[in-house]
Amino acid sequence: MIYQQKQINRSVFRAYDIRGVIGQDLDEHSFYSIGLALACYLQKLERHQIFLAQDGRLTSPALALALKKGLLDSGIDVVDLGSVATPVMYYATHSQGIDSGLMVTGSHNPADYNGIKMVLAGKTLTQEDIDILYDLVVSGKRVTGCGKETALDVMNNYTQRILSDIKIKRPLKVVVDCGNGIAGPIIPQVISALGCEVIPLYCDVDGRFPNHHPDPTIEANLADLKKAVIAHQADIGLAFDGDADRLGLITNEGDMIWPDRLMMLYVRELLSRLPGATIVFDVKCSSHLEKVILEAGGVAKMCPTGHSIVKSVMKKEQAALAGEMSGHLFFKDRWYGFDDALYSACRLLEIISSSSLTVSQQFELIPNSINTPELKIAIADEDKFVFMKRFSEEAKFSEARIIPIDGLRVEFANGWGLLRASNTTPCLVARFEAIDKDNLKQIQHLFKRQIHLVDNRLDLPF
Template identity: 35%
Template sequence: MHRCHPIKAYDIRGHVDDVTPELARAVGEAFASLTGATTIVVAHDMRPTSPALANAFTDGVTTTGTDVIPLGLASTDQLYFASGTLDLPAAMITASHNPASDNGIKLVGPGASPIARDTGLEDIHTYLHTGQLPHQPHSRQAPASAGRLHPADLHDAYTHYVRGLVDLDGIRPLKVVIDAGNGMAGHVLPDLLEDLPLAVVPLYFELDGTFPHHDADPMNPANLTDLQAAVVANGADLGIAFDGDADRCFILDEHGAPVPPCALLAWLAERLLARRPGATVVHDLLTSAGTIEAITEAGGTPVRSRVGHAFVKLAMEAHGAALGGEASGHYYFGHFWHADSGALAALHVLDVLGHSDQTVSHATAPYRRYASSGEVNRRVRDAPAVLKAVEKAFEGRGFIDRLDGLSVSLGSGRWFNLRPSNVEPVVRLTAEAPTDQAMDELRNDVLEVIASADERAPYVPGLTEPTETGDVAQ
């Protein structure tokens, strides 16, 4: 039916030549059949191709007799709000942080519940190939009538709800530079920040899915240079950067230096635990040991999760967690249907900083306890064989677990995780140790084993490649 099916581990995403209206229509039809819902919410971001994809997806849904609530322009967390408030399945047309040449579809169940490969995307993939869902072996009867559209504007309700989740009364005046990246943060932030004692220096709030200034991917340091310069030039208290669909945020301190997402999670957790002693905080297995230590020291209960929003959300639901976070800059909130929201994370940052007399650099310094490699990517011929070789090389040297790929804890604050990509012939390495030298040695030890196990992964000491996925290391 389609020449390419860009279905990833947690969403549908790829080049616009592959993510076409034809594909969107088929996915809409499959999603409606899969959920069995009477109504589905649909929204889209600011990319030039997004309205047409949203319309095509809507057409696919309504052909099954299912109604649609079209929200129009929205951030991903606004879609989560709609799904949670209305308790309906929902679809967001976005490619998140990907370049302008891409687009995609994020799907959630009622209450913003996660839909990933094992919870629906594989069924949709089957439908795209066969025209049938696995649990529908026979042809479906055509509905008596097409579904209807019920347009809704939930922007004000979203703003009121999110502002009500954060205590911003009495915060001190702050100067903040915000880089919306021409993405959906420019759509939601003006109303969320209204009437707060903030001197906001806005960068790139105009919605423009061609990204004329830089890609809306704050994980790439090259995309932070404008924000860093503006923070320093304006003598700001902090800088905040968002990705394209505004479900992630990144923080810069008053010197323009990026705050590691793990340190930010620890900072937010400490504030939360002062108000809710004993609360559970979920973290992915790439999170710094310093963050886990800080959560425990503050009286919280840290819970480890696999990487990826579906796994973090499920862990939060299972443990009744109040807060969750990933090393990729996603932050999840118990009172927000366990979903991630860049805007809500930013408001919590303003809360914790605004009720303190500390600078960002001083406040987050205690959580930067270890040296991290970041994510190092290597292309390989046979990822399972590489993982097996690495496991054999480190067998007997530390504790090994396989929650997500291969994790090895070597003691004295040294650990690494090696995971295969779900969508390309790549293994992804993250290593951590107490010092830069110890981290370099550990990282290079693992890279040397990878290189010896696979000729496509040359060993180059000190070479670190940034993640190619941003939202989740697939």
């Protein structure tokens, strides 16, 4: 196929990656053009080699080929990792002597989406970096050359590194739902090798995602996992997104545990060994998480949402652990500091196996409140940041602590609310937490009134 440079819709260049609908926002020519622009960017960084990997989506092979061609035509040597999970690409950039990598993936988005996650010179790209990359695409600037293509299989090294680190103290029965994502073949193998009995669910790779949407933070997607945990009398259920960098959890009683509560379990174990360590968490997380960190002797650091932002703050603060409400979990303690759902799952199994209590009983010891999941409010991509600017300037909340680091988080005596613009989808995201249902409704009512003062056309799910 002969690829041509082309202009690309600005909206697909998100806050920390590139993502859009294939055939509508992006195509093979787009990926070729992005490859040319990335080569210019790499040249400025004095990098001439890069890893390339792809997920299991139906469009990924052709898009990865176009991206590779753009890099090779610009003199960049490409080391092809094949079809692997995003954390495997991250692992390669930390262990194989090349600190740049690209992952063709649509992550947890629907099957018609695809995109690119990027690590360049050891750094996940920020909004500023993405803007520079977009400007390079728009300029049509390119360098010419003839890069060399090689292939490398790091899967065995990656899995052995996990197995050498994790120790299970008692056998567990684990149901694993890979959502037909790219890591389906490897996750059951690793967990089984730890000494656990594994019941696999949707572990065959199928880029159509025929069984459920590959997002483990939406409770409806975990319905079959819940049923399987109960039916098999399993100790725990684990769910993974399409590229295995986000983790979901079901207890032995079939209850979903949100990632911020899961972090509290990690925090208590980690700070028992590393008192004084810094823990980073995003603005969507429960207020209980900060309290648990402080009570356990740690340093708590809240930051904006976004995996590249979290990694940046984590590095700056030299944090041992970080996490997002979206299920991205980052261990620097004993690991490399990138978001890795399989490693995070194995660390969880290690912790719960060290206690004779069931998973449900262990989480009964973790504080909880009345709270909502992420509530999405549909709004056009081009309007969401304009709305949030007005909301931040005009909304009035009395007797409250305002945290404006990412949208507005408003903390009251009996709970809090958050409204922010999503960085990856055309929506606003709200979340609420309170000591009881009455206070939750009161906080939601305050937000609803302020939102509709800015735009009364928005359809609110609360």
